[in-house]
Amino acid sequence: MFNYFVRRILTMLLTLLVVSALVFVIIQLPEGDYLTSYIAELESQGEAVDPQKIAYLKEEFGLDKPIWLQYLSWIGGVVQGDFGRSIEFDLPVTDVIGEVFVFSLILNFSIIIFIYMVAFPIGVYSATHQYSWGDHGLTFIGFIGLATPNFLLALILMFLARKYFGTSIGGLVDPSFENKPWDFAKFMSLLEHLVVPVIVIGTSGTAGMIRRLRANLLDELHKQYVVTARAKGLPEGKLLIKYPLRMALNPFIADIGNLLPQVISGSVIVAVIMDLPTTGPVILDALRSQDMFLAGSFLLFVSLLTVVGMFVSDLLLAVLDPRIRLEGTRE
Amino acid sequence: MTTKYGYSFIDLRADYLRAFVGVIICLAPYVFGAETRGAVLVLLICAVLFAVYGLRTTLRHMAKIMLDENAITMKIFTNRIIPFDKLSDLSLSYFSTWRSGGKGWMQLRLRGAGKTMRIESNISGFESIVRQAVSAASAGNLTMTSSTIRNIAALNIDTSNIRQAA
Numbered sequence: 311m312f313n314y315f316v317r318r319i320l321t322m323l324l325t326l327l328v329v330s331a332l333v334f335v336i337i338q339l340p341e342g343d344y345l346t347s348y349i350a351e352l353e354s355q356g357e358a359v360d361p362q363k364i365a366y367l368k369e370e371f372g373l374d375k376p377i378w379l380q381y382l383s384w385i386g387g388v389v390q391g392d393f394g395r396s397i398e399f400d401l402p403v404t405d406v407i408g409e410v411f412v413f414s415l416i417l418n419f420s421i422i423i424f425i426y427m428v429a430f431p432i433g434v435y436s437a438t439h440q441y442s443w444g445d446h447g448l449t450f451i452g453f454i455g456l457a458t459p460n461f462l463l464a465l466i467l468m469f470l471a472r473k474y475f476g477t478s479i480g481g482l483v484d485p486s487f488e489n490k491p492w493d494f495a496k497f498m499s500l501l502e503h504l505v506v507p508v509i510v511i512g513t514s515g516t517a518g519m520i521r522r523l524r525a526n527l528l529d530e531l532h533k534q535y536v537v538t539a540r541a542k543g544l545p546e547g548k549l550l551i552k553y554p555l556r557m558a559l560n561p562f563i564a565d566i567g568n569l570l571p572q573v574i575s576g577s578v579i580v581a582v583i584m585d586l587p588t589t590g591p592v593i594l595d596a597l598r599s600q601d602m603f604l605a606g607s608f609l610l611f612v613s614l615l616t617v618v619g620m621f622v623s624d625l626l627l628a629v630l631d632p633r634i635r636l637e638g639t640r641e
Numbered sequence: 642m643t644t645k646y647g648y649s650f651i652d653l654r655a656d657y658l659r660a661f662v663g664v665i666i667c668l669a670p671y672v673f674g675a676e677t678r679g680a681v682l683v684l685l686i687c688a689v690l691f692a693v694y695g696l697r698t699t700l701r702h703m704a705k706i707m708l709d710e711n712a713i714t715m716k717i718f719t720n721r722i723i724p725f726d727k728l729s730d731l732s733l734s735y736f737s738t739w740r741s742g743g744k745g746w747m748q749l750r751l752r753g754a755g756k757t758m759r760i761e762s763n764i765s766g767f768e769s770i771v772r773q774a775v776s777a778a779s780a781g782n783l784t785m786t787s788s789t790i791r792n793i794a795a796l797n798i799d800t801s802n803i804r805q806a807a
Binding site: 314 | 659662663666667670673675676678679680681684687690691693694697736746748761
């Protein structure tokens with residue numbers, strides 16, 4: 311087991327190292343760099359470009375150095391918690407991410423909780439009441455959620471929220487609370503504004519989860535141990551919760567590896583449409599403007615969460631399901 | 642007749658390489674003068690893990706397995722002997738660091754006479770060791786898990802006499 315952990319950690323480290331290098335190179339693949347775009351923008355506005363300022367910026371951000379030296383300097387800072395300086399915002403990356411990171415965490419955790427809270431009871435009901443009206447109806451609603459484009463649902467719900475509840479359009483708090491310290495009123499405004507994005511982004515995630523939970527639970531419910539438990543007189547509720555449901559939870563746990571990176575980078579399109587102050591639009595802008603330190607830090611963090619998420623979900627699966635171990639069968 | 646097995650350098654070179662690469666990657670920031678905080682601390686802990694892994698690989702390199710009709714003996718510094726008639730547990734596990742299966746490795750774990758022995762599949766003659774251990778376990782009427790039985794079958798060893806654990 312020790313060997314497994316060590317090899318797994320080495321795989322994670324090498325993956326992150328390769329991803330960080332790839333991310334850094336890919337961001338720089340388009341012709342030019344941030345300063346080239348900056349000069350073009352100034353020229354298009356008819357403003358004069360100060361060569362001294364450009365030379366200073368090049369030196370300041372190390373853009374005059376070879377790419378491998380820029381990478382080593384950046385990754386060296388990253389391991390010490392210094393993610394570099396955003397060229398576009400002229401601020402440390404951690405300051406740029408600051409509040410949007412908190413909003414992203416709040417929004418995406420709310421979405422994950424929403425998905426689990428909706429998908430779990432519906433999935434269990436659909437499986438235990440297979441082919442009933444309720445099963446067909448809930449499945450139909452789930453498919454509608456999956457099939458409706460998020461941006462369309464976002465526009466409709468924003469309109470309805472504005473018309474019937476007077477909720478301001480866009481953002482995660484009312485404009486009057488922006489840049490103000492947190493208090494109860496701002497918190498309530500956050501909760502009010504969370505409803506639409508959580509429903510919009512959450513509905514697309516619930517359908518898949520419902521289908522998987524339903525399929526897994528049905529699979530378990532038809533196994534012989536369930537028949538045996540029933541024959542021995544175990545109450546239906548206890549039987550369901552204690553055995554098949556526990557086994558059917560595996561896809562929920564296995565999904566952690568995919569969910570963790572989404573907490574940071576998920577739902578970019580909806581965030582842009584709804585003008586949400588989350589990390590998605592910041593990543594998009596950073597990539598478009600070739601702000602390599604900002605974009606690179608985001609993408610590296612997403613990769614870190616992916617590999618750590620996979621590792622954690624494997625460990626949790628082994629704990630949850632006694633049949634699953636970190637060892638297996640050679641096929 | 643006693644047959645001797647051991648891990649050659651070629652058998653273990655990948656493990657040595659892993660330990661070396663792991664230690665180098667994890668120590669690099671510290672060596673180049675990074676402050677001991679944040680990820681640097683985590684990397685230092687990982688470096689210790691890789692160093693222990695390297696040490697274990699060295700110990701395996703030194704290990705000699707001796708097999709005869711009556712017992713299996715592992716010698717590193719001292720002899721660790723499990724007589725086959727005292728064998729109380731046999732498990733054969735398969736590990737892979739990739740979810741999709743990929744290239745993994747097997748580990749044979751034997752218990753008996755108050756001792757535990759772990760033998761990894763990169764030792765030369767691994768299949769012969771497993772074959773003889775399984776034969777002894779079957780003779781002793783030991784039960785084995787379904788994954789152990791499937792792994793034994795994957796080595797083309799007859800599993801018809803093995804009792805599966807309930």
